[in-house]
């Protein structure tokens with residue numbers, strides 16, 4: 001379980017998070033929605049321990065994510081996470097299989113090379129890519145295939161918790177649907193806890209068990225995805241219907 005209590009984070013005068021409370025139960029898929037610049041990425045980085053909150057607490061199974069006394073402890077902590085970055089974030093100079101096996105070839109999760117490659121091939125198969133793709137370079141793949149490779153990399157070390165940062169950015173609606181379905185299937189199959197940030201309402205509907213809307217530095221609304229459409233919250237309604245008119249100011 002991931003638990004955030006009263007999380008505050010400011011950058012100078014810019015008070016981005018102003019007391020975020022949120023619980024992500026183990027094995028659940030939480031999707032965070034909210035307008036551009038509301039602090040979704042900052043929130044994700046706080047959970048990963050990459051940004052230190054000014055106040056409040058973030059715990060993973062009761063353990064404070066910001067407190068690791070040694071590098072080895074930090075390594076062991078990060079080994080529990082998988083992450084699909086916006087745009088795939090693959091290393092251009094590495095072959096596809098090396099990208100997938102990246103974390104299996106160094107640090108706390110290091111395996112012999114042949115075993116790392118075997119796992120990479122298995123994960124590639126899981127995301128619908130055959131062995132002929134393994135020795136190509138990312139630039140030789142389409143955007144949708146690169147996203148699959150990023151997904152294979154995120155699950156390579158069988159993480160307990162997976163983060164998805166804008167998983168469908170740059171994909172056409174059909175490929176977005178394929179990636180959303182694949183993410184949902186894999187999260188369910190692995191029993192992983194998932195945290196996704198997205199603007200894409202089709203991702204929300206495909207991936208989420210629960211949804212939380214971040215606005216004004218706070219969680220405005222959170223609930224099961226099945227209750228999202230019926231909520232009377234005007235901020236949520238404006239966001240899910242993509243209306244220019246409403247309580248969320250839009251620059252025209």
Ligand SMILES: Nc1ncnc2c1ncn2[C@@H]1O[C@H](COP(=O)(O)OP(=O)(O)OP(=O)(O)O)[C@@H](O)[C@H]1O
Nearest residue numbers: 011014016034035036037038039040041042043199
């Ligand atoms: N390292 C930083 N230093 C200063 N300001 C930052 C830093 N990181 C984020 N910010 C600011 O925090 C605010 C929230 O940014 P964040 O990237 O979390 O928004 P977001 O909700 O993820 O937006 P988008 O949906 O457009 O990606 C922005 O005003 C941004 O300028």
